[in-house]
Amino acid sequence: MTRSERNWLLVAPAAAWFVVMLVLPLSVIFVFSFGERGPAGGYVPAFTLEQYANLPARFTAFKNTMILAPVGTIAAMLIAYPLAYQLAVRTDPKWKTILLVLVIVPFWTSILIRSYAWIFILGGRGLPALLEMVGIEGVRLIYTPFAVLIGIIYGYLPLMVFPIYVSLDRLDKRLLEASADLGAKPLRTFLTVTLPLSIPGVATGCMLVFILLMGEFLIPALLGGGKVFFVGNALVDLFLQSRNWAFGSAVAFTLIVIMLVTVTVYMRVIARLQSGRDDVSIM
């Protein structure tokens, strides 16, 4: 066996995984998106751009996703950062593990069940009822974009906390002392040392959450109540209810392209921010 043959053999499992998990489904979607819906639903082979021409019918889903996914990501990041900072920098090491576990605990139950709790909290007999008692009437929370945003932040917070926590925990605490020693006040130290050195964690967290949010359907379904829906909900509808696979494939493929473009641009920007450093990497 030559060296290059051996290399091929070693790469084979990864290549197979790549083909089965990524290339194959994507190809199917790509091919389907040029087809037509059969009389009883499903897919009939064809070559037409009709499905893509029909995309504006789902404009609202795209609009909601493209607004709430980035807003949710940023909101989750803004809440996760102080939390991760407190855990990594301020907490006594002997409490760290316990507190970290508390961050993970919500992951042990399904998002479905946890979202139901929010349906109650935001619903008529929850927060609005409380507000009414203090004289603020007519507040509607459930089935609004706000409710979906709350659900997103709540659901994805742990995923954001972890990478940020890791990058802050890894940060050499003597760098903070060195900064103070050189005359920087705490806020300056945070802005010029802590923050730049935790960017990799923030970048990773944002990317993870953003990608998952682009395909989210459960939270909008539960907390948006059919009024605030994502592309994910449109796909559920097209594939499972109306069984229009061709149009569903066109929608799905468009979403994938949008995601690829966004993530590529994002990686470029982060790479530029971190240019020339080998002590950090994105993901």
Place this chain on the structure above:
Amino acid sequence: MAHIPVDLQYTANKQSDSRPPIAALRNVSKVFGSVIAADALNLSIAQGEFLSFLGPSGCGKTTALRMLAGFEAPTSGDVLIDGQAVNDLEPYRRPVNMVFQSYALFPHLNVSDNIGYGLRQRRPRLSRGEIAGKVGRALEIVRLTGFESRRVWEMSGGQQQRVALARAIVNEPKLLLLDEPLAALDRKLRKEMQIELQDLQRQIGITFVLVTHDQEEALSLSDRICVMRGGRIVQTGSPQDLYDQPKSRYVADFVGTSNFFDGTIDAVVDGIATLATRSGLRLQGAATAGLSVGAAVCLSVRPEQIRMSRDAVPGGLACTVHNRIFLGEHTEYLVQHPALGTVNVLTPRLIESGDMSFQTGEQVHINWNPGRALVLSPD
């Protein structure tokens, strides 16, 4: 001490005595839980001097330094800088800079941004030009001109060390604190950097406080050394003082090497004490203050103070040459005495030449001038 003429160093010390103290510790203690890391430290640091804290691991050197830098507040006592108590003054308000043991350079900044970091914190702000000028001069001093835009992790250990040094001195601190700055370097580089450090200190005239557990480093660099033990300062003095007049066996042992013989004082005549060892031998040495007849003591005789001859001498001890180690300009002999055990003798090449060279197994007699041996407290 190879590169400091002895008489010059004495004048340096005399000067330092008259200079006003730039910093001081007054009865400073620091307790961590049940550990007393610093125990009633008293010390004045003179303007422009090179002071070292010397002691074994865990004796509280870093703690003392960190209290000067402001990273730890003393549990009791006062830290003074420029005559002001600064116990609770934050590190970023102190005119003090520190070179950390592992340098703690900022990995996301290049060399000149690392060095300019302290300057950029100044209020009122310095102009870009001023900062660039000062950074350039600091780079010149540490001989790193041309490395401005290098990433710090692309530098060798010695270069990183110099960046750390430049980052501190560029701020012209009143006090420069160095926590084992050379410990991570190999022996050769450490020697070079020691010389550079000393030249630098003379050149810029900043007060240096160095922490080290390397006695050679402390001896060769410092104007004054603080020997520490278990959180206490046991003796402070110039390298010569500590070497020639140690106040305890601990200091004599830590600063240089010595032979120690335990015994009790039998008599003191004209400042010369005679002590009796347990085996009944009578040995003589200069009595130090506070020791009286009957006290358990320890006689310290430096290897280079011992004379060795083939012929019996009055008061000499008969020994067998056990080992001979050629050291270039000196020869070290390990000789065996039946009661005292192994004695270390250092003879200069000059005397040792010709028939004065001794062979392993040979019978010899050793003696010393009682005035050049010290009777010390045994701890």
